[in-house]
Amino acid sequence: xxxxxxxxxxxxxxxxxxxxxxxxxxxxxxxxxxxxxxxxxxxxxxxxxxxxxxxxxxxxxxxxxxxxxxxxxxxxxxxxxxxxxxxxxxxxxxxxxxxxxxxxxxxxxxxxxxxxxxxxxxxxxxxxxxxxxxxxxxxxxxxxxxxxxxxxxxxxxxxxxxxxxxxxxxxxxxxxxxxxxxxxxxxxxxxxxxxxxxxxxxxxxxxxxxxxxxxxxxxxxxxxxxxxxxxxxxxxxxxxxxxxxxxxxxxx
Amino acid sequence: xxxxxxxxxxxxxxxxxxxxxxxxxxxxxxxxxxxxxxxxxxxxxxxxxxxxxxxxxxxxxxxxxxxxxxxxxxxxxxxxxxxxxxxxxxxxxxxxxxxxxxxxxxxxxxxxxxxxxxxxxxxxxxxxxxxxxxxxxxxxxxxxxxxxxxxxxxxxxxxxxxxxxxxxxxxxxxxxxxxxxxxxxxxxxxxxxxxxxxxxxxxxxxxxxxxxxxxxxxxxxxxxxxxxxxxxxxxxxxxxxxxxxxxxxxxxxxxxxxxxxxxxxxxxxxxxxxxxxxxxxxxxxxxxxxxxxxxxxxxxxxxxxxxxxxxxxxxxxxxxxx
Numbered sequence: 254x255x256x257x258x259x260x261x262x263x264x265x266x267x268x269x270x271x272x273x274x275x276x277x278x279x280x281x282x283x284x285x286x287x288x289x290x291x292x293x294x295x296x297x298x299x300x301x302x303x304x305x306x307x308x309x310x311x312x313x314x315x316x317x318x319x320x321x322x323x324x325x326x327x328x329x330x331x332x333x334x335x336x337x338x339x340x341x342x343x344x345x346x347x348x349x350x351x352x353x354x355x356x357x358x359x360x361x362x363x364x365x366x367x368x369x370x371x372x373x374x375x376x377x378x379x380x381x382x383x384x385x386x387x388x389x390x391x392x393x394x395x396x397x398x399x400x401x402x403x404x405x406x407x408x409x410x411x412x413x414x415x416x417x418x419x420x421x422x423x424x425x426x427x428x429x430x431x432x433x434x435x436x437x438x439x440x441x442x443x444x445x446x447x448x449x450x451x452x453x454x455x456x457x458x459x460x461x462x463x464x465x466x467x468x469x470x471x472x473x474x475x476x477x478x479x480x481x482x483x484x485x486x487x488x489x490x491x492x493x494x495x496x497x498x499x500x501x502x503x504x505x
Numbered sequence: 506x507x508x509x510x511x512x513x514x515x516x517x518x519x520x521x522x523x524x525x526x527x528x529x530x531x532x533x534x535x536x537x538x539x540x541x542x543x544x545x546x547x548x549x550x551x552x553x554x555x556x557x558x559x560x561x562x563x564x565x566x567x568x569x570x571x572x573x574x575x576x577x578x579x580x581x582x583x584x585x586x587x588x589x590x591x592x593x594x595x596x597x598x599x600x601x602x603x604x605x606x607x608x609x610x611x612x613x614x615x616x617x618x619x620x621x622x623x624x625x626x627x628x629x630x631x632x633x634x635x636x637x638x639x640x641x642x643x644x645x646x647x648x649x650x651x652x653x654x655x656x657x658x659x660x661x662x663x664x665x666x667x668x669x670x671x672x673x674x675x676x677x678x679x680x681x682x683x684x685x686x687x688x689x690x691x692x693x694x695x696x697x698x699x700x701x702x703x704x705x706x707x708x709x710x711x712x713x714x715x716x717x718x719x720x721x722x723x724x725x726x727x728x729x730x731x732x733x734x735x736x737x738x739x740x741x742x743x744x745x746x747x748x749x750x751x752x753x754x755x756x757x758x759x760x761x762x763x764x765x766x767x768x769x770x771x772x773x774x775x776x777x778x779x780x781x782x783x784x785x786x787x788x789x790x791x792x793x794x795x796x797x798x799x800x801x802x803x804x805x806x807x808x809x810x811x812x813x814x815x816x817x818x819x820x821x822x823x824x825x826x827x
Contacts, residue, residue: 260620267612334603337570341597342620344569344586504571
């Protein structure tokens with residue numbers, strides 16, 4: 254396993270796109286977060302605003318970059334034919350999948366941690382002094398949960414993308430499928446009314462998982478924060494199991 | 506170079522490739538239809554046949570990439586997928602393009618070395634071996650096909666394997682590269698390795714391969730030493746140039762040889778060597794200008810073997826009779 258891990262890490266490390274995508278994840282997440290925090294303050298005026306959740310709005314976009322990173326790690330190998338070199342060198346395909354999942358998850362965790370911490374810090378800076386809203390310290394209960402949970406969410410999205418890409422084996426189609434799985438139910442939920450809407454939001458990975466960002470008014474969420482993360486984890490696990498089964502039974 | 510290991514899956518007793526009864530169907534196409542042959546060490550075995558004859562599929566099955574519907578392939582008595590660090594046992598060039606173009610040649614070898622726990626110094630050794638030292642730090646996407654082939658061969662040699670399988674290594678090679686591969690293949694065989702090299706062009710293997718496995722439509726059409734195949738094809742045919750073809754043919758026939766006048770100044774004789782023909786003609790006092798043994802090329806053999814289903818059969822039967 255460790256040789257496979259080292260090999261997959263070397264592969265990711267030696268592609269220029271990896272570093273750019275990791276940087277892109279952080280920049281997209283932080284950038285959107287800052288913009289939203291600054292904009293909301295000007296228009297909202299008063300009331301209780303969940304500034305932590307607001308500052309983490311950028312994950313809506315940052316996750317798309319994570320998806321590209323994870324898909325490329327697998328689908329590009331099919332696109333170029335390198336997958337045959339990979340499986341000739343490492344015939345135990347499940348080990349290869351596990352090694353890819355581990356490296357992509359680790360890199361996503363690092364980029365996600367930078368993105369989340371950066372968003373919260375930048376969000377605090379973007380809040381004008383004396384505005385009444387306070388962005389809680391990351392070490393404080395709900396904010397800590399929102400921060401760590403958001404990183405976990407990004408890692409799970411990466412694993413979901415990795416699993417789908419292994420099943421689909423084409424870069425463009427994989428990215429399309431993963432983004433559809435993430436964003437389509439969110440849009441769909443807007444078009445239907447309760448209770449269907451609530452069910453969609455409870456089952457779809459993005460609407461269920463991103464409740465983890467909330468620090469106030471948790472009862473308004475479709476599903477509790479950690480249960481929502483559980484839903485995303487189930488999606489990721491399902492995609493990886495499907496990927497593993499297909500790897501075993503399909504010729505590369 | 507390869508260190509001894511305690512893993513049971515790595516105990517390779519006898520270095521051979523054994524392919525037996527492979528069948529595989531892709532939709533309506535029977536890609537492999539009872540493919541069976543054995544590749545022994547110490548010689549270059551050519552694996553030839555027209556495009557679509559099943560060469561690449563067979564190689565993918567040997568490497569555990571494709572699963573056959575029936576039959577099995579063993580390397581050193583073990584299915585490839587059971588090998589723990591396979592590149593230390595089997596080095597293969599499957600497809601020269603089987604790499605990511607945005608990675609440098611050297612980094613392609615680096616991840617492969619990591620996957621087998623091979624020392625980094627080995628990378629520079631194989632880069633030197635294939636003559637890529639000047640280009641290894643450039644992105645592989647900018648490589649010519651010939652350079653990609655060399656990189657693929659470097660990857661195959663990374664683990665210093667006793668078994669080497671190269672699928673169409675001559676593709677895209679310039680004349681210098683072709684000469685290089687031929688020498689390289691000879692040296693691998695001389696080192697006692699098992700060497701299987703596929704090609705759809707027989708001529709590339711003339712003078713390189715000791716043994717050829719000729720395939721067509723998913724099965725083996727002939728499997729014999731090159732010398733034997735060529736001799737059988739030539740069939741002791743001699744061409745005689747003479748100003749008096751009729752007299753020459755008559756004299757030879759009187760001596761029990763099958764001689765026919767082929768052109769105004771040419772007689773062809775079958776079933777005799779040049780020496781005997783010269784002797785007969787000298788005895789009969791028939792003048793002649795030139796006596797040439799017609800030696801078939803490997804290409805002639807191949808073309809006849811793969812020209813039609815009915816013709817395969819004859820050779821197949823002959824092979825089985827031996």
